[in-house]
Amino acid sequence: MSLEITQHQIAEFKKSAQSLTTDIARRATTKNGIHNASFNQSVANSNTPIFSIDLNTGKVANQKQSGRCWMFAALNTMRHDITSLFHLSDEFQLSQSYTFFWDKFEKANYFYQNVLDTAKEPLDSRKVSFLMTTPQQDGGQWDMIVALIEKYGVVPQSVYPESAASSASREFNTTFNTLLRHDAVSLRELVAQHATEEMINARREEMLAHVYRVLSITFGEPPVNFDFEYRDTDNQFKVDRGLTPQSYFDKFVGWQLSDYVSIINAPTADKPFNATYNVDMLGNVVGGREVKHLNVTIEKMKALAIAQLKDGKSVWFGVDMGPQVDRTDGIMAAGIFATDDLFQVDTTMTKAQRLDYGESLMTHAMVLTGVDLDETGKPTKWQVENSWGEKAGKKGYFTMSDDWMSEYAYQIVVNKSYLSGELVDIYNNTTPKLLAPWDPMGALA
Template identity: 85%
Template structure:
């Protein structure tokens, strides 16, 4: 049954919108915008950026006009260790452009794999439509950066610096996705016409050769071997010669990446806690580490992060960076913009409802570098190293209130040793539930 808006209803609505409070709110909002008109200074005052645990991690990086936050966050956690190991100044960075190159290359192959796996499905099926909507993008997940590093290693930014396209990737992505869709047409037609596996493999290899050339032209040729020269904070010159990206990682990072696992908080009825989950068609390296999440209650997720911070190690984590974020003050705090009060409405939902109804999902990855604990060792607020440069927040750092973390944080990456034997056994030994490609836990940071 349809129900159109009548002229009488419009007249009634107009009358209701003429109250004195509405008039004041309208004047403030039309002049200043929604966020400025609803700004709550009390929330700022309650979240002073001082922390009982505060790791010294140096200057923040800047992903610029690209969606590489997941790479920046992961490489930042690693550069913290390199900086301390070698006594480097705070400007030192690992090359985000290097991992970006190989991510684009591997995502092309991963796309071809999914195209062939769905080649007998109709083009208008939900899965194929999802695949063709975005053949690849800048975003990613923790397990995806691990897959890249395990295969390609890492290099200092001085060895493989930023390019125009790595710092501003929209133009490249538009061009690249058109090329990938063109290749999808050919691959699907080969399957339709029952081409031999040899013909399909040959065509795919030829496509990958073209992809590599495009990437090499756009980002520059990635190094195979290199020398690493630097001066430490005592101005002592040092050099390591004949390194490869893999030996550089082994020597200067040295992490056992299999020990770092993704912990999520997804409080929806379809994802029981203390269970693991994969996401269909989510990944980058065919044959490499696949995305795998362990779902736990939010307080459990926080406790793991606190334990790792207490051990002096920063924490990769993922959030929805859209709601209740004040970039100027560098504050992520529920209620910083009191829009419901401004408009005299109720828009509150539970975290589960926001996920289920498409109002929230993970959109950004950053690094936890501190936490403020109360007398009962419970978190009050958190220190966050962002990757938006030093002009955002307080020299690039943000303060996150604990209630905001409860509502909008979805993921942390911690070492297995902080989970306890029961959860480690679940992560290692249980078969993950496969989620649909469009599940919110498949969102890319």
């Protein structure tokens, strides 16, 4: 049944919008905008940046005009250990441009693989349409950065610094996706023509040579061997010569990456807790580590994060950074913008409903560097290291209320040692349920 809006209805709606409170709200909003007009100072006052557990992690980084938050968050957690162990200054950073280069290279090959795997499906199939809408992008997930590091290692930023395109990636992505779609046409035509596997592989290798040349010209040639010179916080000169990216990771980071696992909180009916999940067509390195999530309750996810923070280790985590975030003051708190009160409407939804109805998904990755616990040990607010530079928040750090975390945090990464034996067994020994490519748990931060 269709329902046309009538002029009589409009007249009634107009009457209902006439009142003193509505007029006050209208004047405030038209002059100041929705967020300024609905800003809730009492919520801001209850989220002061003071924490009972507060790791000293130094200056924040700046991803600038790029979507590399997942890389920045991962490399920042590693940087925290490096600066502590080797007494490096707060200015030290691992090269986000280096992992960016190899991510773009590997994502091209991953795209080609998905094109070939779906080559016999029609162009208007949902999978093919999904692929061609965005052949690749800047975003990623924890297991994807692990796949890159396991294959290519890491280097200090001084060895492979930022380029124009790594700091502002839109122009590059537009150019690169055009190349990948062009290559998709060729690969699908070869399959349609019943080309041999040898012919397809030869064409694919030619495409990858083009991809490498484009990346090398855009970002610079990545190092194979290098020397690392630095002065520690005591101003002592140090040098390590003849390093490779892999040997640098082994010496200066030294993590057993297989011990770090992705924990998610997705309270939807299709994803029971205490089970594992992966996502179709999600990844970057063909043959590398696959994305794998262990779904738990939000209470368990918080407890795991707290346990790792108590041991002095920061925590990679992923959130929906859109709703109820004051970017200027660095506050992530439910109710910081009382828009329902302003408009006299009710937009309340559960976390599961927001996921199921496309209202929310993971859009950003950052680092947990502190938490405030009450007298019973329960968290009240969390300290967050962002990667938007020092002008956002309090010198780049944000305060996240615990109720905001419950509603909009979806993923953390912790060492397996903090999991119970039962959860370790589930993670290690159960076959993950395969989710559709467009599932919200496949969103790229």
